[in-house]
Amino acid sequence: MDSYRQEKIQKFEEFVDRRLKPDLVRAIGERDKVFEQQKIFSDLRRNIENFEKNSVTSLRTLVNLGSEVYMQADVPDTQHIFVDVGLGFHVEFTWSEALNYISQREEKLSRQVEEYTRLIASIKAQIKMVCEGIRELLHLPAERSVHEPVF
Amino acid sequence: MEEPIKKGTVTSLSSMFPAEDAQKAAKRVQDTITEKQQELDRVNEFIADNTNLINFVQKLPEELHHDIMVPFGKAAFFPGRLIHTNEILVLLGEGYYADRTSKQTVEILKRRGKDLESQADSLKAMMKDLQAEASFFNATASEAAEGLVEIREEYLEEKSEKTSESGLPKQDSSLSEANNFKDEDEDEEYARIMSRLDELELEELAAESDNWDDDGKQSNTAENDNDSDEDKQAKADFDPFPDQSSFDHNLRHPQEFISTKPLQQTKEITTSEQFSDNHYQQNFTDQSCTGLTVQAVPKDAMSHGKALAHNANYISAEQSLVLPEGTENVGTMSSSGKEVSAQTSKAGFDSGKAFTGSIVEHTHNIHTSTEKPSGTQPSKPVSRFKMQRK
Numbered sequence: 001m002d003s004y005r006q007e008k009i010q011k012f013e014e015f016v017d018r019r020l021k022p023d024l025v026r027a028i029g030e031r032d033k034v035f036e037q038q039k040i041f042s043d044l045r046r047n048i049e050n051f052e053k054n055s056v057t058s059l060r061t062l063v064n065l066g067s068e069v070y071m072q073a074d075v076p077d078t079q080h081i082f083v084d085v086g087l088g089f090h091v092e093f094t095w096s097e098a099l100n101y102i103s104q105r106e107e108k109l110s111r112q113v114e115e116y117t118r119l120i121a122s123i124k125a126q127i128k129m130v131c132e133g134i135r136e137l138l139h140l141p142a143e144r145s146v147h148e149p150v151f
Numbered sequence: 152m153e154e155p156i157k158k159g160t161v162t163s164l165s166s167m168f169p170a171e172d173a174q175k176a177a178k179r180v181q182d183t184i185t186e187k188q189q190e191l192d193r194v195n196e197f198i199a200d201n202t203n204l205i206n207f208v209q210k211l212p213e214e215l216h217h218d219i220m221v222p223f224g225k226a227a228f229f230p231g232r233l234i235h236t237n238e239i240l241v242l243l244g245e246g247y248y249a250d251r252t253s254k255q256t257v258e259i260l261k262r263r264g265k266d267l268e269s270q271a272d273s274l275k276a277m278m279k280d281l282q283a284e285a286s287f288f289n290a291t292a293s294e295a296a297e298g299l300v301e302i303r304e305e306y307l308e309e310k311s312e313k314t315s316e317s318g319l320p321k322q323d324s325s326l327s328e329a330n331n332f333k334d335e336d337e338d339e340e341y342a343r344i345m346s347r348l349d350e351l352e353l354e355e356l357a358a359e360s361d362n363w364d365d366d367g368k369q370s371n372t373a374e375n376d377n378d379s380d381e382d383k384q385a386k387a388d389f390d391p392f393p394d395q396s397s398f399d400h401n402l403r404h405p406q407e408f409i410s411t412k413p414l415q416q417t418k419e420i421t422t423s424e425q426f427s428d429n430h431y432q433q434n435f436t437d438q439s440c441t442g443l444t445v446q447a448v449p450k451d452a453m454s455h456g457k458a459l460a461h462n463a464n465y466i467s468a469e470q471s472l473v474l475p476e477g478t479e480n481v482g483t484m485s486s487s488g489k490e491v492s493a494q495t496s497k498a499g500f501d502s503g504k505a506f507t508g509s510i511v512e513h514t515h516n517i518h519t520s521t522e523k524p525s526g527t528q529p530s531k532p533v534s535r536f537k538m539q540r541k
Contacts, residue, residue, distance in 0.1 A: 040224055043224055044223070044224050047223065063222070065204065065239075067200060068241070069204060069208065069241055069256060070241075071211070071236070072234055072235045073231050073233050074231055080230065081229060082229070084226040098227075
């Protein structure tokens with residue numbers, strides 16, 4: 001029976017290491033990406049609000065040509081912004097439209113973040129369960145119900 | 152392990168380089184190689200980007216303004232234009248920037264490119280070394296896994312095995328006489344050589360007549376003792392030779408040729424024709440080209456056993472060498488013979504002479520080599536026919 005137990009323990013450990021942990025890592029990576037998007041859009045919104053506040057019409061910027069080589073660029077009219085709406089499309093917005101879109105986008109992003117968080121939590125719970133099972137098997141090789149796991 | 156008989160050591164490679172360790176080391180080196188490969192790819196990417204940027208920057212000053220979409224953050228654009236197209240701000244590192252013209256920027260970028268390329272070269276050199284190391288480890292690992300052992304033996308002067316050559320490719324004779332040769336003592340071979348020489352003498356005397364076959368047979372009987380085994384097997388290989396005697400006959404003939412008059416030569420030619428027809432066409436010519444000396448080498452191979460067939464070849468080649476000069480039958484001979492004739496002139500064979508030292512020598516060498524499969528000519532006095540050496 002011991003060898004059987006050993007086998008089971010090994011199987012559990014393998015399951016944790018091979019399936020659950022990589023899943024966890026992947027889920028966390030996806031959530032981080034969504035966080036980034038959130039940050040981008042929140043920055044954009046702040047900038048546009050800044051424009052509105054200071055009624056900035058034209059803009060002088062430095063454009064990165066590649067490998068940190070910059071060139072001056074001039075934006076004569078800042079009224080129209082092209083915002084990336086996904087799938088390779090950029091929609092021309094006025095400021096208020098842009099702000100509207102950005103807030104809707106942000107909502108969607110936060111919803112995504114919530115989903116990922118839930119997924120990550122469930123994976124973590126599964127890992128915990130398996131570890132507990134292994135611990136039980138190790139500590140109680142002969143008896144099962146006699147001892148309760150120590151918290 | 153120590154070999155008591157032969158002084159030496161046998162070390163199993165696996166003891167010196169345990170197979171697993173060698174494999175682990177090989178794997179480590181492989182990992183390093185992959186890492187370096189990735190770095191090399193990155194550096195190559197940088198180099199490509201740099202070149203593109205150089206081209207781009209060179210084109211910019213052509214216009215006063217360029218209409219572009221100015222990015223605003225990661226997710227928005229503004230339509231705008233590039234102005235001051237000749238003024239470029241270049242990051243020098245550590246937060247330092249430099250305002251440069253387009254040309255100066257190109258120079259900066261070129262210097263950067265050179266730097267990157269030297270980096271790539273050094274990476275490549277390192278990778279090459281690592282790969283050599285990896286291949287060494289892999290080879291060692293596989294050898295150790297196979298149980299290869301390193302055997303060291305002190306060199307002792309011994310009667311070396313006469314088996315030197317692995318046999319001529321042309322010959323497919325299944326002669327196993329080679330073994331016989333190897334096994335024979337040198338003394339025995341020497342005795343055989345002497346007896347053969349005696350027989351040859353007899354044959355020469357008898358060569359005056361046209362009873363070549365008889366002579367051959369006589370020589371056959373005499374020689375059968377010596378290389379009967381070989382002959383028989385050689386004969387087995389040679390379809391055209393009905394019996395050993397004919398083979399021996401042919402063997403003898405070259406010697407006879409040399410020492411005999413042209414008449415005999417013609418006879419030899421006919422027999423040699425048989426030979427050449429049967430066996431050794433082109434091969435001979437190639438060999439006969441260099442004269443008899445070449446034959447000496449293959450003869451040694453023959454001595455190992457395949458020789459008999461070769462011997463026949465060579466003999467016939469010699470025959471053809473000798474014969475074509477003097478006889479019209481040369482034309483009838485196989486093409487090899489004709490080619491041989493060209494060679495024979497090289498050999499300087501004079502039909503008028505009773506002895507043509509070189510030829511004679513070689514034929515004797517053939518026999519001696521067959522008897523004594525040594526890579527070199529026997530040091531013993533070969534024959535009294537040894538008149539001249541080429």
